[in-house]
Amino acid sequence: MTENTASEIKIPTEMAAWEIIKNGPIADPAAPIRFVKRPVPTPGPGEVLVKVIVCGICRTDLHVIEGDLPIHRQNLIPGHQIIGKVVKEGPGASRFAIGDRIGVPWLRHTCGVCKYCRSGRENLCEKSVYTGWDADGGYAEYTTVPEGYAYRIPHQFDSQAAAPLLCAGIIGYRALKRAQIPAGGSLGIYGFGNSAHLTAQLAIAQGTQVHVFTRGEDAKKFALSLGAASAQGDLDPSPVPLDSAIIFAPVGDLIPAALTAVAPGGTVVSAGVHMSDIHELNYEKHLFHEKSVTSVESNTRRDGEEFLTLASRLDIHPTIHRYALKDALKALIRVSKGDAAGACVLQISQED
Known part of the structure; x- marks a missing residue:
């Protein structure tokens, strides 16, 4: 079954994804994550639904999966270096058009009113929320993001090169x-x-x-x-x-x-x-x-905008090792060994 948006983009009701089933070593024979089918999420107010093209793998994903960071959500989908295409808008969302390519980063939401948010230090907000820790991330075919926390991606970066810029960069x-x-x-x-x-x-x-x-x-x-x-x-x-x-x-x-x-x-x-x-x-x-x-604790949205502008000007490009979504466990094990010589990226769908 599929449903159609106003722009005639077909959205399935189910998607493939990896979810965390326990905390433990990623290389354990009884792996702490499993490949599953999940319902495609519905974007809430001010959010957009994103069809994931690629998701970079970050060492923070390992800290979440292996339990170095406290558990914030059960059966979480990890991943927070996401490049994808907007396929549906939630109520009140208007920043992006259907079909726009955007980046979904680690920082997902802040309160906007505390002393840190009001002084340009939103990364220290005590009510901050994170993609792939508090909310489902990008080891999946679809994800959602509050539109105010997504980035427009410079045209000169293809999606594989852009993904690691969103956190690592x-x-x-x-x-x-x-x-x-x-x-x-x-x-x-x-x-x-x-x-x-x-x-x-x-x-x-x-x-x-x-x-x-x-x-x-x-x-x-x-x-x-x-x-x-x-x-x-x-x-x-x-x-x-x-x-x-x-x-x-x-x-x-x-x-x-x-x-x-x-x-x-x-x-x-x-x-x-x-x-x-x-x-x-x-x-x-x-x-x-x-x-x-x-x-360093996370980053502000201003950091992200500044860095993406600087990276495009200075032609900063990661070295990429590509994996299919189904091979996420292999990629995580490689990152855990600490000698990947670049960035591992999950190729989840094709750009069109």
């Missing part, structure tokens, strides 16, 4: 802003996965010298191929004093290592939504000399 951009790197300065990047390889491109394009610290041998080669000045082990000493460092790997023990590597007055940014405990932090060794440690 935007979060990396916010981390770069918080790193406060001086013009022509040096940046250490710890971990070199999806977000890091986009952040490195952006930093290098802006004249920053990038040094990469990662365990994966393929990741080291990949970093050098993108223009990094050096690539070494994650706990190796830096070849130069760093002005700033960004930590993408969810490993708390990298904080002291990065603080040791940055020069006096340097800044260390933790860019992940989850990180393991920090076991050792010595004031004299790690924090003295006016060194700073900060973090």
Whole structure:
């Protein structure tokens, strides 16, 4: 059965999707997610229904699936780097036309009235809601999004290239802003996965010298191929004093290592939504000399608009590894190993 919109777009009543059935290691033989049939969702007031073209796979998806983040919803469909086509409008929705290609990101809704929202820091809103954590995401053929939180996608990006920009790219951009790197300065990047390889491109394009610290041998080669000045082990000493460092790997023990590597007055940014405990932090060794440690919590919509404009201007493109929707588990296992050398993307439908 299908129903027709005013524009004669046929929408099925059921869709294929992955849902989380328990929390546990993604590589466990009894997988924590399963491939199912679900009803196609109905867009609520101010929302649009999106036919998903592609959905990027993010390490945050692993944190949600494996239980590093608290459970917000049972039988959740993960995924929050979504590119798709608007096929139906909910009551009051008017920002997009039927057939428009849009991006559905991690940040899904904020209250709009708290002190954080009113001061341009909506990413800190205590009532914020997230795609693929609080609401069903993009490991599915259809999803919904409040139209005010979706992005128009620059025409020069095909959907596969655009998907990782919606979280990996935007979060990396916010981390770069918080790193406060001086013009022509040096940046250490710890971990070199999806977000890091986009952040490195952006930093290098802006004249920053990038040094990469990662365990994966393929990741080291990949970093050098993108223009990094050096690539070494994650706990190796830096070849130069760093002005700033960004930590993408969810490993708390990298904080002291990065603080040791940055020069006096340097800044260390933790860019992940989850990180393991920090076991050792010595004031004299790690924090003295006016060194700073900060973090990134989600992003604002302004961050997203700024980054997409900058990425299109500087021609920032991810390296893509494509998987069919039915192979999402394989892609997640690859991401969990931490040496994917780029971004994994689920191809869910064809652009038309």
